[in-house]
């Protein structure tokens with residue numbers, strides 16, 4: 001496994017890798033969710049690259065950039081074990097060189113859900129992902145359904161800007177008790193960790209109601225809010241029942257929906273989601 005930092009090293013390593021080349025963009029502190037993407041890429045591609053970069057541009061001023069967990073040695077051990085060929089770990093200076101002033105902005109679907117609560121977040125994401133795509137030149141890129149809006153925004157960007165890259169979205173990997181894996185789960189104290197399972201319980205209840213015939217968006221939203229409100233350590237930021245493609249909030253009865261939420265447990269902001277009514281839950 002080659003581990004590189006500069007653009008020159010990256011380009012010289014990339015040149016010798018066979019096609020199709022699949023990449024997994026990450027911010028490190030890897031868990032089974034990230035590794036599931038690397039494994040899928042390993043199965044489907046002739047060579048696999050992973051980027052590790054905690055991107056300052058996608059954090060708000062009050063967010064956890066400085067506290068974001070890091071463990072590069074452990075990350076590299078895990079990626080080596082998955083048979084990854086190339087790891088790119090650029091520094092902030094490599095990514096945002098002096099004078100940097102060019103941004104990629106997907107205008108509409110970034111205005112709702114995460115984008116509405118995290119101003120500038122998706123501009124940071126789409127800019128850094130564009131730079132990763134340009135620098136790494138992948139044929140395919142693997143993302144997690146955990147960040148459902150991010151996946152939708154990147155699909156839009158790839159279509160709008162003609163990136164010749166196939167975007168593959170992989171299912172959410174969860175802990176045994178349902179909590180969606182996240183690097184940020186490491187912030188949770190034991191009682192908070194237990195409380196954090198309420199997100200999955202709320203989503204499962206709404207998905208169950210949907211399967212049982214409840215199609216009304218407002219009813220599904222109320223059900224999720226009701227379950228979240230039982231947990232005293234949880235503070236809801238938003239609960240959404242939205243169109244899976246446009247991400248517009250739904251009303252009335254619908255044949256498919258993206259159920260999603262952001263919930264604070266203590267100071268830790270957790271997000272989770274579930275698709276209902278989709279023949280195939282997530283994929284290409």
Ligand code: AMP
Pocket residue numbers: 025026027028032033034036037142143144145146147170171172173174180181182183
């Ligand atoms: P991050 O390091 O948080 O930026 O995540 C890197 C990639 O891993 C993103 O495409 C995430 O959606 C994906 N990811 C994070 N957590 C999970 C999870 N629990 N299951 C599946 N994919 C995940």
